[in-house]
Amino acid sequence: RKEVEQDPGPFNVPEGATVAFNCTYSNSASQSFFWYRQDCRKEPKLLMSVYSSGNEDGRFTAQLNRASQYISLLIRDSKLSDSATYLCVVNAHKLSFGAGTTVTVRA
Amino acid sequence: DAGVTQSPTHLIKTRGQHVTLRCSPISGHKSVSWYQQVLGQGPQFIFQYYEKEERGRGNFPDRFSARQFPNYSSELNVNALLLGDSALYLCASSLGPGEQVLDEQYFGPGTRLTVT
Numbered sequence: 001r002k003e004v005e006q007d008p009g010p011f012n013v014p015e016g017a018t019v020a021f022n023c024t025y026s027n028s029a030s031q032s033f034f035w036y037r038q039d040c041r042k043e044p045k046l047l048m049s050v051y052s053s054g055n056e057d058g059r060f061t062a063q064l065n066r067a068s069q070y071i072s073l074l075i076r077d078s079k080l081s082d083s084a085t086y087l088c089v090v091n092a093h094k095l096s097f098g099a100g101t102t103v104t105v106r107a
Numbered sequence: 108d109a110g111v112t113q114s115p116t117h118l119i120k121t122r123g124q125h126v127t128l129r130c131s132p133i134s135g136h137k138s139v140s141w142y143q144q145v146l147g148q149g150p151q152f153i154f155q156y157y158e159k160e161e162r163g164r165g166n167f168p169d170r171f172s173a174r175q176f177p178n179y180s181s182e183l184n185v186n187a188l189l190l191g192d193s194a195l196y197l198c199a200s201s202l203g204p205g206e207q208v209l210d211e212q213y214f215g216p217g218t219r220l221t222v223t
Contacts, residue, residue, distance in 0.1 A: 041195075043197055043215060043216050043217050044150065095199075095212060100149055
């Protein structure tokens, strides 16, 4: 079983829509959680750190469910610039990355 | 402030050759981690260094080695290159060793290595 698993998508949504996707992790001792976004052929950029049971940053909401070992990311009012691959990252003494969820926002 | 820098940006090598990749962390950051990312996958952890000591090693063969210098910059070395080593090699820096819950890592632009 992979340490971090994500639905690869792609999620194709119109501008203004809400899109949400999950990530599951296998190591119950994981200490911290992050979402990164990665544009094509670029480096990952930190989008959000996930605190406690979840947190919000503008149009982005992350939730953490330790009992079920999953993290979710919700994007409200999608913009064309939100088109990217979103990487779920779990820290259990080393960062483990999911393979990413691709989101495409269309005009 | 400068972010994480890596050199070179692109590199083409032949099977069996050796390569050295370089990384300078964000000023004030003492930890550097190296990742390998092949197309369609997330980054895979190779090494972490903190205060010049190896703090973690991923599931990579001994052909991969790294070190961190007193100024916290780092080198990743790969010997006896294989075609499968072709990937984007990412360096990330963080303030601490990653033991703090929110020890966030920031990535450099990467070195794209092609082995022919």
